[in-house]
Amino acid sequence: MDALVIKDLRKVYRNGVEALKGIDLTVREGDFFALLGPNGAGKTTTIGIITSLTRKTSGSVQVFGHDLETERDVAKSCIGVVPQEINLNMFERNDLTLINQAGYYGVPANVARERTEKYLKALHLWEKRLGIARTLSGGMKRRLMIARALVHEPRLLILDEPTAGVDIEIRRSMWEFMREINAAGVTIILTTHYLDEAESLCRNIAIIDEGRIIENDTMKNVIGKLQVEAFVLSLREPVSAAPALAGYPTRLRSEHEIEVEVTKGQGLNDVFAQLSTQSLHVVSMRTKTNRLEELFIRLVQDKDKEERPSA
Amino acid sequence: MNDATLSHRTAAPNLWRINLVGLSTIVRKESRRVVRIWIQTIVPPAITMTLYFIIFGSLVGGRIGTMDGVPYMTFIAPGLIMMSVITNSFANVVSSFFSSKLMLHLEEMLVAPLAHTTIVVGYVVGGVVRGLLVAALVVVVAMFFADLHVVHPLITFTTILLTAIVFSIAGLFNAIFAKSFDDISIIPTFVLTPLTYLGGVFFSIKLLPPFWQKVALANPILYMVNAFRYGMLGSSDIPLGLAYAIMLGSAAVLFAAVLLLLHYGRGVRE
Known part of the structure; x- marks a missing residue:
């Protein structure tokens, strides 16, 4: 019922x-x-x-x-x-x-x-x-x-x-x-x-x-339906710029923290492997925001874009 | 919650029973409120009426002598009792209903499966309880100053009850429209007080010139006060039947009006 x-x-x-x-x-x-x-x-x-x-x-x-x-x-x-x-x-x-x-x-x-x-x-x-x-x-x-x-x-x-x-x-x-x-x-x-x-x-x-x-x-x-998820990785070694990872957009948050965007279908193993080749070790990891929050923001933003005519 | 509770919940609700229990709940809540804040609801009218008896009855009244064939103190006692019933029944409902609207807890009743009639009757009974409680107290006070009699007990009781009902519903009517505390003091200050003072509480309309006698007859409170005075003293300025017709008619019209307002959500629903 x-x-x-x-x-x-x-x-x-x-x-x-x-x-x-x-x-x-x-x-x-x-x-x-x-x-x-x-x-x-x-x-x-x-x-x-x-x-x-x-x-x-x-x-x-x-x-x-x-x-x-x-x-x-x-x-x-x-x-x-x-x-x-x-x-x-x-x-x-x-x-x-x-x-x-x-x-x-x-x-x-x-x-x-x-x-x-x-x-x-x-x-x-x-x-x-x-x-x-x-x-x-x-x-x-x-x-x-x-x-x-x-x-x-x-x-x-x-x-x-x-x-x-x-x-x-x-x-x-x-x-x-x-x-x-x-x-x-x-x-x-x-x-x-x-x-x-x-x-x-x-x-x-x-x-x-x-x-x-x-x-x-x-x-x-x-x-x-969430296509992209953002993760925050804590690094053991300090970095002065976000490391370049093929296929994964990255951003520097602090000298020990970077942000990595992972698209649906990609894997985190590849991220870790690429960091490892640059002698960077991940000590901990967390999602940037709650997954539903991420989707919620994207849905509302996508709808706003659809409604707003392009300049 | 066990299975028995769940199966009980899916049974069709008995709306009569809900409204009966709901009514007794509202009446108990409103009566408790009157007693809980007795310092605001019961004591001030008792003090005010004592002052009226001392000043108008004892000091000024002593020089007036008699009115309508009875000592002035005895003449004003029924009027003062009615005055306290009118102001307190009105004040109780207008302040209780408006507060619950303002603090939003009126929603407790509005979301429940209660008929609007149940809500209205519940609040009105609360107003009647306060009106009659204060009246009883004023009677006790009056007994220290005047020799009180009740010539027609049934008329005395039905008049005071009907008056309390009329002004309780009027209080609800005011509260439904009120948006601020100013709005709940306008009617008592600019309507109730003048009508009560000019409604034969302190004088017989026979003392007025003929033109003003006719004007005074347009005041519904005059009929209530005089009907009550007839019940206590056996004398009245107006026909008793007309007084009952006005009280019953006012109660019916106001009751229908507040039900209609609640039905359309005026002042209580968006």
């Missing part, structure tokens, strides 16, 4: 800005799906329409087969959302924030209390249950919003930049938690600016730019 089916979705704001120019998107039940795009691409508008906070101009949205227009409340009961902006009642007690949210979805008080304990513990917030949101750190507020989105146990969880401002250690534990939730059968749609996060967690991906979907495929296929 499809968790989400979007057809020809358009949104024109009152000020005339056309945020969505007819997008089509399908997310299968159980998927961990990445919706990526630069700022202002239309991600939050899309999520706003799915969660009924933004009114669509035209098109249709179905959540588990329930149309948002004709079966709005049934569709809404399937969704949990963690918005990009902090939208907590800063003066409400943290456990009550969850208990209230459960109540808005018809969860009886005794069950709501059990689930509140379960999700506050899972997100390491149980000790803060009697405090108010205003006194929590930024990362804790994000985790409280995730717990709030889960308390009615939705079938579709939408996470709009859930780990923004969260430190590395907590982010990793949140990844684990999201994987567990997904493994339990919850479909997850994730938007994030941390592309390593999307690559690590998601199986399918759509890239949206200027209100249009410019890529929609499996993560494996999308990564496979």
Whole structure:
């Protein structure tokens, strides 16, 4: 079954800005799906329409087969959302924030209390249950919003930049938690600016730019489309200029670091062999940027080039 | 999450049950808010009304003597109770709804499968709770200054309840349009306060010249105050039936208007 089916979705704001120019998107039940795009691409508008906070101009949205227009409340009961902006009642007690949210979805008080304990513990917030949101750190507020989105146990969880401002250690534990939730059968749609996060967690991906979907495929296929990858090599011997490597563009970063671009089909063994013949030894190596980030930048740049007429 | 939970989640939701539980949740949340910030919600009106009783009732009222055949203090007591109900019911809903709009946590309700009616009724009950709580406190204060009676308990209760409902919905109406804190103080300052002061709280409209008597009859608060005064003292400047018609009519029109505004997303959805 499809968790989400979007057809020809358009949104024109009152000020005339056309945020969505007819997008089509399908997310299968159980998927961990990445919706990526630069700022202002239309991600939050899309999520706003799915969660009924933004009114669509035209098109249709179905959540588990329930149309948002004709079966709005049934569709809404399937969704949990963690918005990009902090939208907590800063003066409400943290456990009550969850208990209230459960109540808005018809969860009886005794069950709501059990689930509140379960999700506050899972997100390491149980000790803060009697405090108010205003006194929590930024990362804790994000985790409280995730717990709030889960308390009615939705079938579709939408996470709009859930780990923004969260430190590395907590982010990793949140990844684990999201994987567990997904493994339990919850479909997850994730938007994030941390592309390593999307690559690590998601199986399918759509890239949206200027209100249009410019890529929609499996993560494996999308990564496979990356033609050129850049690597940073640390050298034992200092160099004053980038060594010339036949077939591989290079650039000097510092006297012990060079950058090498490797095209799909080429091999790193050849790079190492050429460096070795120049008496240069590689002590460590890393990718310049995350692979998805590389592809994302290229896709958006390619689209810009297509749209910009040549001088 | 186990399999049992998952199968439970895929079952069709009972929207009646969702709205019933949702309503009780909003009512509990709003009532808790009134009690939690009692220093802002309960104490100030009690102090203000005590001052009114001391200054207008005891000091000035002593020189006025009687009005409509009762001591002036007894005459103004029902008006002051109604005044506190009107201002507090309105203030509770306008500030609570506007804050939740401003801090974005209104979205908690808007993304949930709650009917707009449920949200409106929830907030209105919150306003009524504060209005009646403050009224009870003002009654206690009034008992120190005046000899209070309730001649028609049913009329007294239904009038105060309907008034609290009308001004709670009016508060919601204001909050939906409000974009800043200035917007939530304009109506109380420039509309509610003058209408309340001129609505027969401190005087009988019989004291006014004939022309101004007719003007005063255009003020809906006059009908509410007088209906309540009739319930307590047994005397009124206006026909009781008309007062009920105005209260019920205002509540129905305002209720329909806020539902319509929420339906079209005015002030709450993009």
